Amino acid sequence: MSTLQTEDAVTASQPHPANTTPRGVPGYPRPAQPAHIIQSDEEAIRVATELAAQFVLTAAERDRDRILPITELDAFSQSGLWSINVPKRFGGPEVSYATLAKVVQIIAAADPSISQISQNHLGVVAAIRTVSDEAQQRELFAQVLSGVRFGNAFSEFGSKRAADFETRFVDDGDHVLVSGKKFYSSGALLAHLVPIVALDDQGRAWYAIADRDAPGLTVIDDWSAFGQRTTASGTVLLDNVRVPKTHLVPGYKGYEAPSADGAIFQIVQVAIDSGIAEAAINETIRFVREKSRPWVDSGLDRASDDPYTIQRVGDLTLRLHAAEALQEKAGLWIDRAVAEPTAENVAKAQIAVAEAKVLSTEIAIEATNRLFELAGTRSTLAEHNLDRHWRNARTHTLHDPVRWKYAILGNYALNGVNPPLHAWS
Template identity: 75%
Template sequence: MTIAVDVKSLAAGKAGVPGPARPGEPAHVIRDDAEAIAVATALAARFREGASQRDRDHARPLPEVDAFSQSGLWSINVPRSHGGPDVSYRTLARVIAIVSAADPSIGQIAQNHLGIVAAIRTVSDDAQQKLLFGEVLRGTRFGNAFSERGTKRAAEFETRFTDRGDHVVVRGQKFYSTGALLAHLVPIVALDEQGRAWYAIAPRDAPGLTVIDDWSSFGQRGTASGTVLIDDVRVEKTHLVPAWKGYEGPRTDGAVFQIIQAAIDAGIGRAALDDTIAFVREKARPWIDSGQERASDDPYTIQAIGDLTIRQHAAEALLDRAGDALDAAIAAPDPESVAAAQLAVAEAKVLTTEIALAASNKLFELAGTRSTLAAENLDRHWRNARTHTLHDPVRWKYAIVGNHALNGVNPPFHAWS
């Protein structure tokens, strides 16, 4: 079965971008949670140095992503039974928050890769896990060709595949394809004849797979979350992962994707708050009525920074709590443990969204007019927060939590819950 999409005509006049080379050496394998945090902290210091300039230039951070994936942090949720570190999700969320505080585009590029790794653990048989986890441990990066523009709802897909025996042929078009540009393998969400969703994992430079660098958002510029055209792309059955199985019962696949999104927002909030404090200390002037010599002694500024700090700490605490709930649900999945994980992640998503937006907006009020100058480029924090927090409406997180508290209704099963 194919769909009525002429991807060849869509690609006319749009040049595809070649994929990156595979790593020449195997990636490092992280030993434990403590090493994961230490490696993330060291990488973040490196990524922070060029983050503002990359944002100005709309640059694609290939050297940084190469360093990130080769560091071993892209295999930290591979199970120990397949040679991986299998760190806690509390640690994984902290890793993403640390990296995202330095450059949230780089943190987001890893998001779908880590989510796919978690899904393979849930839905794939042992042979497929051995094959695909082996790729991940060698440093292979998964991208993402999930979402589509033009469908009525986010969870509806027109991309489909035709079964050809030992392989399938996939046809469709995707957008918001974070990570695809810099990936080695591109998981494509495609439907079978029964309407079930699969991850059809194709080589980045497979014939018929065109990645177009047309991401034009004002925020998260380095993610290159643009278009993927899929014109009769061949995918071997060994690389056809039954994504639908992750949502047919109590599973944590959606909550894993969501906690990483929350961690990115926590990182954006942390970066905005840190830059606010630094600017107020070093560059801002006290208001004329304050009677103070330094802006950092203004009592209203002190109060506002205290408020933001408490809210940032609360968001990070809920992120830790959500990671613990996820670990418990993965160890013993049942309707109640999975619902508890989904609810904890939803609560974390609310507060991380709110602090990312609040801190990146309050920055300018506290730092003053000088902070809006192009030379400072501090507006990148708000642009990143506003763009990334639109991935799923946080108003529905309140509804999920409230409906469970009032009526005992567990959250729905899908990739946004």
């Protein structure tokens, strides 16, 4: 087992005995030193590429043994890549969202679980920019720039729809008290602060940003999906968790009027799937070149000279490049919508992201499936753990259904209906 996993994480990731309640996992310390601050889009890409080269070396081991990426995540957030969408007027890099998406893709190609852990952090940073007042922005952005990581406690397991919430808060002077139960809480286990989606007495959704080790906040490491295994996207229990009102962010305002908030949450999903597809195609090429045997009827000496394999690899590469092009286009439209959030600009950003989401989903599933067809039977051996790419793609692409993206695109083109305003659009 890797030395990167702490004793607490090892214990938490073991199966729990029958008829017992899983215990919560303690939080991890905040960084001792301030995080680096990225200075340009070019530096963001370079830093992401350097980190990815390190993360990929042990990605298969982490997946196989479900080793949480504690050291890797510290390196990721301390690199400055978790503050790249903090506005310049607060000291942040404020890179293009096309660059942010590319950073997410680069990390996802190395380890999509690590990339997904950053997803809600980046989305919450964007939401703070949209809905918080000056004082709240200044306080929270300063923490992000220092290296503090947001997790998330958004979705609920038993609600009728993903956007339905039962978690609520009540007033408690300078604080609020939050109670409820969350699931799919990617990043909460390894976060420093946990934004909780909770409703006020008017049914409006806020982000109540709690300290990771606040009394009453329990994070249980019970994520059991077959893919994205080390996102620790499990259960969060909330029992009268005290959150200062300085950390109560009016998230609902991001969807009362046109804003790019939903498109930003979505483009990170797009980029994760693009990264999974990129990794699978690279694995296919490497395996075919180095390990696969040519088919008996081909008369060839190398599998890489098989014309049918060449055609398939060409098709996969083309489809990935098309998804990447739409991803970049979507990022640029988000930049426009952030700068000038008119209904038209926001709708165009949402549509561009929806188009990219369709292609990134399709190529992620296609590339991870074709890997085995082209690489051959030996690629299924457990020693290679190549099935992790398909498992990751199949799990992550379930986040929001592509069939509804087609509906959004068709309704916009045919009837001029703008996409709905929420975090899945």
